[in-house]
Amino acid sequence: MQGVKTPEDYEELIRVIHDRHDDMSKSYQKIAVYLTQNPNDVAVLSVNAIADRCGIHASSFVRFAQSLGYEGFKELQALFQRRLSTAAPGFEARIKALDIELGARTDRSEVGFLRDLVVRDIASLQDMLADISPKALSDAVTLLEKADSVFLIGQLRSAPVVEFLRYILTMLGKRCVLLDAGGGLATHIGRTIRKKDVLLAVSFRFYANEVVNIVDEAGRNGIPIIAISDSTLSPLAKSARVLFAVPEHEYTFSRSLAAPMCLAQALTVALAARLQKDINPRIPTVTS
Template sequence: MKPTAEAPRDYEELIRLIHDRYDEMSKSYQKIALYLTQNPNDVAVRSVNAIGDSSGVHASSFVRFAQALGYEGFKELQSLFQKRLSTAAPGFEARIKALEGELGARTDRSEVGFMRDLVVRDIASLQDMLTQIPPEDLAKAVTLLEKADAIYLIGQLRSTPVVELLRYILTMLGKRCVLLDPGGGLATHMARMIRKTDVLFAVSFRFYANEVVNVVEEAARSEVPIIAISDSTLSPLAKSANVLFAVPEHEYTFSRSLAAPMCLAQALTVALAARLQNNAVSPRIPTVTGQ
């Protein structure tokens, strides 16, 4: 990556520059870029050594990354993240610092201890969505779902439970849904039936399933509206999506938690139900009753 002549002056400008130059970065720098965009709060409050340990990239590489973007060192780049955090919701910075201390101090390795660790992280992820997801994106996505003739869903590996939930709720709301199931290797062929009057809803996290990425890119070339849930604005789904919901992945030692993506999926469908039922007070999701 060629050095930047003038360093970005604010967080938004920095993120735009990272997006513009991501493809030309080395693998190590791309890993740093992903960490910075996915964990802005951690970057604001943690030391470069702690960030290096969390990301699996040596701290010195973060320093060189910052210098390549025109900063004297990592602290100067970090100050942009700190300024961003200081203007977030009241008490947000204190909550993040408390979370960091709570997780770092945990010594209980029992079954309950593991559950507590996951719950604490999930709470942080859920609260992050309140400050990081633009309300206009939620409204735009719900409008696309409302107007779609059919909603095609695709998500594989860890993303499968999210699209299965979406299929269930959207079907119960009376929307025509097609799950692009990987079984039989037909998902790509089924996706070619998507029309411009439909919507493709894709869910994918690192390490992104190739078939999901290919289907999204092909749908974008056919000018099909796309809603995507992923883990970063640097996700391969980002460039094709009309609406991208980036739900950052916190440090999970076992597997990604789906608490935040599931909550987001439910929020979208509840908002859709409110429109379809003309009931913003108490929209309901019909349930399957026994025969």
């Protein structure tokens, strides 16, 4: 990353990180993802605390900052601190506030696990509400409304999101096709998508290879793509016409789908409102 003009504000820094991401080393890519996903926490934590959370030595953060032209990490961190003066509270700050409100305690019982998950889901939903672009929502619903067919792909733990979308879109009378990994035909069916269709892809770290490959090929073919992922540095980002980055703050066994499922539901309710010309749309249900 030598020869790059040193970014003077947060927005310029993020642009440089995105432009240079593919040429970075694996450790620098991991740092870049953490910085873009957790800007408020980067502003207030020490470099050692940030390094611990990222799983990379603090010296690598210093070298990363120097590669962008800064004297050290503190100079880069100052951009995040200036941004924080006008930004909403970060994920950890929201969790702390919720812990106080709900009565923080260390509880390893079954109910304790439930409580911890609920607290994190509330914080994640609040972050998403603050960060999602109204224009991105509108653009995505427009693509869904105008598309002849909506093709859906999501594998591994993203599968429930696209299964939900298939159900609701079908109930709305929208022709949709799920690119199911079963049978090994997803890649081949993906090649039948036309430019008047839309591909809605969902994938989170660690990204399913087939999903990434199908999105890459569809992007090269000029197919409109709506992507739900965990970062603006996701492999889906470069091909997406509309990208929803829903950050995941812990890569653990208990990662929740509450935020992406809520986003999927919001898209379908907004689509229903347009299709039904009604400010209080009703999504039909299957009755016995």
